[in-house]
Amino acid sequence: MAAPPGSIVPGAKSGSASTPTSWASSVGVRRSMLANRRVDTAPERALRSHLHGSGLRFRKDFRIKLEDVSVRADVVFPAAKLAVFVDGCFWHQCPEHATMPKRNSEFWAPKLRRNVERDQRVNRALTEAGWTVIRCWEHEDPTHVLPRVVTALQETR
Numbered sequence: 609m610a611a612p613p614g615s616i617v618p619g620a621k622s623g624s625a626s627t628p629t630s631w632a633s634s635v636g637v638r639r640s641m642l643a644n645r646r647v648d649t650a651p652e653r654a655l656r657s658h659l660h661g662s663g664l665r666f667r668k669d670f671r672i673k674l675e676d677v678s679v680r681a682d683v684v685f686p687a688a689k690l691a692v693f694v695d696g697c698f699w700h701q702c703p704e705h706a707t708m709p710k711r712n713s714e715f716w717a718p719k720l721r722r723n724v725e726r727d728q729r730v731n732r733a734l735t736e737a738g739w740t741v742i743r744c745w746e747h748e749d750p751t752h753v754l755p756r757v758v759t760a761l762q763e764t765r
């Protein structure tokens with residue numbers, strides 16, 4: 609049973625700024641570092657900024673604890689039970705930009721497949737618990753995501 613990516617490097621968030629770049633010698637390691645920096649990726653910031661600028665108020669990096677799953681969503685409206693995930697194109701295998709590293713593919717293929725399966729499990733668990741789930745890709749324009757969020761909020765009222 610592999611540990612989830614977020615738990616591999618405790619303290620990575622505070623130390624990442626001074627981490628020498630040579631440490632990230634391979635694409636895989638660099639991607640792993642980026643993935644472990646759990647908060648405030650550029651696409652997440654762009655979406656939050658756009659939502660906030662449109663007058664929406666929400667929690668960021670909010671952990672939702674259900675009976676059998678605990679998940680951190682990027683943007684959460686707790687009262688409306690609406691969770692928004694900004695999925696990285698590589699980690700979540702976006703149909704337009706998914707790539708499979710040639711090196712160590714025997715490691716990456718099952719790992720990425722597990723990510724996608726986990727997403728589906730999380731979606732199911734949240735939905736069953738009465739949550740609305742919106743997933744957008746990191747490549748998506750925040751102005752296209754906003755209407756989806758607004759519509760979902762209206763429907764939960």
Ligand SMILES: [Zn+2]
Pocket residue numbers: 697702703704705706745746747
């Ligand atoms: Zn993409």
